[in-house]
Amino acid sequence: MSKTGVKSKTSVKSKKTEPKAVEERLVPIFVMGKRYEVPASLTIQKALEYAGYQLVRGCGCRGGICGACGTVFRYPNSYRIDVGLACQTVVQPDMYIAQIPFFPGNKAVYDIESLPAVGGTIAALYPEVFKCVGCGTCTRSCPMDIDVLGYISKAIQGDVTAVAEGSFDCVMCGLCAARCPAEEVQYNIAILARRLYARHIVPRAQHLAKAVEAVEGKKFEKALQELKKKNLDELKKIYKSLELEPDIAGEFWTPKDASFLGE
Ligand code: SF4
Ligand code: SF4
Ligand code: FES
Numbered sequence: 001m002s003k004t005g006v007k008s009k010t011s012v013k014s015k016k017t018e019p020k021a022v023e024e025r026l027v028p029i030f031v032m033g034k035r036y037e038v039p040a041s042l043t044i045q046k047a048l049e050y051a052g053y054q055l056v057r058g059c060g061c062r063g064g065i066c067g068a069c070g071t072v073f074r075y076p077n078s079y080r081i082d083v084g085l086a087c088q089t090v091v092q093p094d095m096y097i098a099q100i101p102f103f104p105g106n107k108a109v110y111d112i113e114s115l116p117a118v119g120g121t122i123a124a125l126y127p128e129v130f131k132c133v134g135c136g137t138c139t140r141s142c143p144m145d146i147d148v149l150g151y152i153s154k155a156i157q158g159d160v161t162a163v164a165e166g167s168f169d170c171v172m173c174g175l176c177a178a179r180c181p182a183e184e185v186q187y188n189i190a191i192l193a194r195r196l197y198a199r200h201i202v203p204r205a206q207h208l209a210k211a212v213e214a215v216e217g218k219k220f221e222k223a224l225q226e227l228k229k230k231n232l233d234e235l236k237k238i239y240k241s242l243e244l245e246p247d248i249a250g251e252f253w254t255p256k257d258a259s260f261l262g263e
Contacts, residue, residue, distance in 0.1 A: 024039040025039070028094055029051075029094070033096075038091060045059060058099045062087045067171030070101065071086040072097075073098070076094040076095075105187075112199050121160075122192060122193060126184075126188070131184065132153075134149065137180060138180055141179045143175065151190060160196050161197055173187075223259060223260045242255065
């Protein structure tokens with residue numbers, strides 16, 4: 001202790017303090033009617049696992065991309081049925097939850113090569129598109145904030161390009177179709193338009209054609225054979241040492257070591 005009464009640095013015994021475990025608040029949720037208590041910060045997907053469910057369906061990317069985890073829920077004291085992606089929605093106290101990992105929507109079978117990229121193709125394969133009543137429920141249900149009614153209106157008008165571009169972010173979760181009073185399957189109409197657009201409207205990507213040519217010409221064969229001889233640890237080491245592409249990279253960026261690119 002110094003004269004001032006302030007403990008000098010040397011006189012203080014260093015005492016290791018253990019980090020305090022932060023107790024997470026638990027909230028009740030109901031999964032298909034059964035009550036569980038789960039940490040308040042969890043997404044519905046993690047809460048289901050915390051409650052003991054093993055997700056073998058209705059769970060894919062865990063990051064809001066694959067659309068596999070469509071979920072229906074209702075908040076207490078609300079008459080409304082809400083929908084969302086289980087991996088993106090945080091639980092709320094007393095939430096009632098049920099998953100719809102697959103929606104059995106109408107899906108046309110076709111050969112994209114032989115279909116004309118015109119509005120009549122959508123009308124022929126999905127004539128129910130004209131039953132849309134313009135209620136906008138699909139747009140309000142969409143977890144990707146897509147103007148679903150907007151692209152369905154374009155489908156009715158026969159504008160394949162507008163449907164393709166307007167639905168580009170669709171993750172095929174099926175939540176719009178689950179709510180539609182006209183029994184449209186919006187995401188299947190949208191993917192038909194995107195296929196027509198990609199196959200018949202936009203010019204073929206030259207860089208992709210070149211890449212296919214390189215694969216067919218066995219450009220990567222030597223590097224591939226070398227990699228196949230490595231064991232798991234060696235492969236992990238190579239993977240970890242790979243140069244990462246910068247967040248903002250030019251169109252023609254390649255790593256400094258391009259040996260695995262056949263160069
Ligand atoms: S929910 Fe169905 S009927 Fe309503 S706007 Fe969307 S597509 Fe049309
Ligand atoms: S358009 Fe429909 S299927 Fe696509 S992401 Fe939105 S709700 Fe899901
Ligand atoms: S798990 Fe892929 S979107 Fe939720």
